[in-house]
Amino acid sequence: MLLSVLKVVPKQGATLIPRLMSTKTSSIEQPLRIAYFGSDRFSLLSLGKLLDYQKLNPNRILSIDVITRSKKKSGRKLKNLTDVPIGHYAEDHSMVIHRADTASDILGLSESQQYDLAIAVSYGILIPAKFLKSLRYGGLNVHPSLLPKYSGSSPIQYALMNDDLFSGVTVQTLHPTKFDRGDIVSQSDEIPISNDDNYTSMEEKLGNIGADLLVKTIENELFLPPIDSPRNNYPHSLASKMSSSSSEINWSLTTSRQIKRLLDALGSVHTYVSKYSKSGSFEESLKVILYDIEEVSSCNDLSMKLPGDSEVVDGKLFIKTIDGYISTPKLKLQYCNEESIPEFIPRIPKRLRSTEKNLKFHAFETI
Template identity: 40%
Template sequence: PLRILFCGSDHFSATSLKALYQEHKRDPHLIESIDVVTRGDKRVGRGLKTIKEVPAKIAAEELKLPLHEIDTFTGWHPPTPLGGPLNLIVAVSFGRRVPARILNYTLYGGINVHPSLLPTYRGAAPIYHALLNNASFTGVTIQTLHPVLFDHGTILFQSPEIPIPKGMDYQTLHDSLAILGAQMLVHTCRNRLFKKPFQVIESKYPPSEAPKINPEYHSRISWERQTAEDLERYCGTLGTLWCRLGPVDNPDRRKRVILSHLTSWADDKLNLDESAQPGQWRYHETGSKTGLLLIKCRAGWVEVSGIKIEGKTRTQGGEWARSMAANKRGPFVFT
């Protein structure tokens, strides 16, 4: 039977952990024990005063599984369950490379659940990059753990292509791939695909990278380069986007502004001035009190529901635009 060391962190990995636990309860002769390794809780927010618990840790505690919190494998030695030594490592969205010393400790080495069709989107953020790049499909791969490189293991099992519908948001795609990945992990265990000699899958997909998302870079709006559809997709993936706002004639006075809930605007009845330059905005009156804030992109306009200017509280986009239009202040532009 399998005695698993599960390494995980986020909600994606917690889904796989719960699936393994259910399989352990269903067939303890297949999975005899599960020990869980997670990284320590994080301090987040202003002043790092809020402690954010790791989802995989919460799941392990709820399932009453042996839990080991570590931030590095250096100097750490795997536990020995009652039934005997660990014989398989499962790493899912762990964020740390499992070193050869730990892999060699087990009979079967390690396997990993990765939410892309490898070798496409190797790296920490495959779901984000699939959405940002407007990919038409993605999938899930089960691979062995490489002792040196991330996402360079032997492919043991790969899902069919999963279509990404237009307008799909990050959380919906994440959750569906997490469930699929958990099912594929259980299938891998039941069919012992981790045993040598491997039945290697030859992937037909090209290699590409999916590095960790950098909000300062990936969330920065370029009104001259991005279309309205681009910004709607980026906002649905990243949550909020940012740019600068200020007087047309004084770039030094422009402030950072965070925009939320951007949607492509396609109402031909407004006869919006298509000669407007990217970053210029319009206030559109509606039946509501606030109206709409519309901003010109490289192609098309976006409606902005939320706006937070540096040093001020968040307000509705239409309310801000109505106030600016009523005050008849000098021309402001988003850059």
């Protein structure tokens, strides 16, 4: 059972469930048949807690079917099939799985299956209005932000990139035509974001709290109308989908702290160095990926003056920012494997045809 490996810290603020077995008399006539839409680790945490609750309360939940994306071909010559985390979990627990990649696929389920409630967590596809209308109780969503702040697909990333002091989780109804515009059913307290938090730790932290909120919502039947939405003063903002350019460092505008938080949010950041032709003219920009960064406020041994300038000290690469420095012990140059700085530096003349002792990092350039 997944419950045994989930760590929930009460002081983080959410109202937790002290026990999973229900003693409350239900106003629902029959146990719920749930269609659970999910994909990633965040959605898996809610599914695990919901499955534990069902096992102890079969009078509340009759069945949970998992609806997720199709397996994708991967690897050399696309010979392997890769599944999403929730697909692996559902198979390991012998759950009923349906694969749905489009709205049409979802509508097809309503023709062959009967459900009372839909729960969508990090699914990425808008559940069609026609499907929601086929359900006795509509749908619910677990969203990792304090809505209406950070509606959209990337709330955890935006909270980290903006260096927010706290985040939270919201359980809302599923709107028939728009993402994150449903009625707020339940909301956690403000959950502190620590200096050491990154996407992985926040996903786990908020995922556990969201799972408890979801069970609380089912336990107390908070999804039944009329819904008494809690009031808050959070302004509406959009956390739109991350693009490939989101991780690029703008050295002339970005502080050391902002670069570190960008890394925390996305797992890696990138910049560019120039490669030259044999005649010494600019040939192309090569991407450089950084995975491990530390903020350095000051260092007497460094003489860099302009953002993007770099020096090597004690096996680490130091790069100037607009307010200080960052350092990294390794990097990955385009077309090359990840390397430590002592491995990378001697290979610069051959790879970049550069005679400069220290690299200059910059935004993307073309001829």
